[in-house]
Amino acid sequence: MIRGFQGLPLRSRLALLTATAVAVAVAAVAVTCWLLARAQLHQELDTSLRNTSAPMSTAVAAARACGSPGGEDTTQGPSFAFVQIVDANGGRCVALGSEPVRVKAEDIQVARGVIRGSLHSSTTDAGAEVRVHTERMPVPGVGEVAVTVARPLQEINAALGRLALLLTALAGVGAVGAGAAGLWVARTGLKPVDRLTDAVEHVARTEDLTVRIPVEGGDEIARLSRSFNQMTAALASSRDRQAQLIADAGHELRTPLTSLRTNIELLARSEQTGRALPPDDRAALLASVKAQMTELAALIGDLQELSRSDSATPGPVQVVALHDIARTALERARLRGPELRITAELRPWYVRAEPTHLERALVNVLDNAVKFSPPGGTVEVSLDRGVLTVRDHGPGVPPEELPYVFERFWRSPSARALPGSGLGLSIVARTVQQAGGRVELRPAEGGGTVAVISLPGAPTPPPPSVVADERVDQA
Template identity: 65%
Template sequence: MKGAVRRFRGLPLRSRLALLVTVAVAVAVAAAAVVCWFVVRNVLVSSLDDALSENRVPDSWVRTMIDDSGQCRRTIVGQKEAPNLLKQTVQVVDQTGNSCVVLGEQTITLERQDTEVALRESPHAFHNATASNGAEYRVFTYPLDGTPYAVSAARPLSEVDDTLNNLALVLTVVAGIGVIGAGAAGLWVARTGLRPVDRLTEAVEHVARTEDLNLRIPVDGDDEIARLSESFNSMTASLASSRDLQQQLIADAGHELRTPLTSLRTNIELLARSEDTGRAIPPDDRRALLASVKAQMTELASLIGDLQELSRPDAGQGGAKVQVVALHDIVETALERARLRGPELTFTADLAPWYVRAEPAALERAVVNILDNAVKFGPPGSAVEVALKGGELTVRDHGPGIPAEELPHVFDRFWRSPTARSLPGSGLGLSIVARTVRQSGGEVALASAEGGGTVASVRLPGAATPPPETPETPLEAPAGTSPG
């Protein structure tokens, strides 16, 4: 059995569908044929019973065939006075179970129910019996009025069996034709129904062979195959977009790495040439050169760190564990680092408690990047205003601001404003901010502030009080707050 199942599963899908359809139709046709055969048999037997009961030999004639001692005088077969046109056999049955034939050539085997009719224990009886020649007969036994006898009239069941045999032959032929037709129809339906799957298979094989992610499958209708085709098209479109983004990231990263690497190579070559030629570089120039090398290495390390952050898997897919964190504490920690980086700036903070679900390290890095942006563009002596109210964090600087035409690009990777190309940075800081905030279910935006400068706003869903449950428990903002 298991071997048959394995062989069946090893067949192509269209062959399995055609075979299943054929088997299902064969079972249905066989069941219908069997039911039809039994129904017709019952009808024919019932008709034969009606004929036996309605066409009885006259009782007066039967009584003339019995002498005073209860013995049959003779057997009449085909005589003019009682022609046996229906090939029936008529017997007289007494109350002791003996019988004699009064019409017909065959003797019919008696049953107990025939004697019961003679004893008047039963009004009549129908049953099948075997004749002396081995043939099957249908027997109808009824009492002979005015005598202690019963009459058994029997007709051969060949009248029914011949019709049933012809019917069985017809049903077999029709069922065979039906099964063959069902198999052909099942194979045609399987081929027609699986043609879109064949196209999908060819498309997948083409993509695997050529890595051409621009291939699209035509979608017809809205059935399961159409939805599968739509899903495949969406998958290839997503893969193509992801590959384009990867290629763009590699190209941008290569472009950004080329500048500090070129500068490093130049400075190191100057140092090496000084050592090779024996001509010392003036101390001030040497210190400036080493400071430049250190700055370039710091820039490279920052760029590589940002690239690693952007290439890290999303939360829940290999990233750090998400937990409930106090956003106000993270902002306070980031402010301490920002004060060290911008000692000439004045920082003001108005932080209300707010708890969110996020990755602590990633969220702190995002807040630090926002504050670093404000430190970078804030003129000396200006103020950086930080506020956290109702789940919205705002950081406002008093720098030159961002032109309106540049605002749509501020979160793009490696994008840097033309006015900020001379400032340090990789162009990835705000991209990291946008990614982290989106993973935490929030929103981030940059806009020009009234009176000059830029205001960055981050809205994260959360609550003003920590939840009593475990850190994995989702947070819901209370009424009256703006969770974003």
């Protein structure tokens, strides 16, 4: 049954649950009303019996008829109640016009004087239900006798029956109305979900990420619609960036590949025709081929590095000494610019980052400084309280180009003739952001450029126990 219910559409389940809940509530209210009405009617009847006494003439006549052998009660009792006299042995004398009521133990106890009065239910000899009130009354010439006054429950039972039928009908109408209202509410309330479903199916069918769902209000459905719009916008942006990356990579690869192909064709033609190239030209072609291959290898390496930075599973984050990584990067920079004067002032600073990626980022920053520094120039490097500053004395970056320096494949027009892929600073920005820091480039006073990398950390390494706990959490 549960599986069948779960197999129903959502709006059908909501309508069924609403109808069931309302039907149960209406049924509970109807039963409560019926029980309260029954209790109230019985209470009013009991009160009426307590306040109703048999006429003295009726009681006297019935008592004398009981006390005289062969006596006969000829006094008419009240029309709305049954009156009879009960003796101590359980005998009874019924008033004229009354129906005999079965004597209970409570009536005998009243007749014997054990209790003063009794209020209980009984039946007539014909089987009709009655409510009985028995009490002792003084009768002149006879003494105290137990007089029973009984009223039939037929009217109350009939009223309760009619009330039960009415409440049952109302409960049925309420359940049907609740089902219809629940279906209407489900259809109305699920319209935003239907729109969202249509949009998702449209995106899955057409891969159109420009679809947006109108957001109304601030409820859960509005939050879901807003989240869907943000998701599609993020996916569209990611797809556009991916397409742009592929286009830019293809454009960057085309130039060295074309040059490499031309040089190789010249060498191959020389071999095929048997016309040897002059030694100087052959050496220049081989040097150009080697340079183009180096450029291609660097570009592919940068693309791989940038792809790893964009992946959802980066390398393990460790507590590393930023000053040591900067010192290693400086050694590599000195090898690439032996004619430059590189000064460094590095103070201890420990950060949480992926060591290989962080070293690659620092190498890229220093490579830029070496590449744009004039021959015999100076590159100044300092690390103080987590702020790494690299200053060169090159031509600098124009202010209008600063917003684009961290974009992929962007290269300044003045630097297009220099080697490079245009991905170095993009890798730097991504690596620094993943480590929780920030990076910026700004013009330096007196000419040149200043690269500033800020990383959160501490001047002393954390205790070994903290590092061990972090490694356990990462595992």
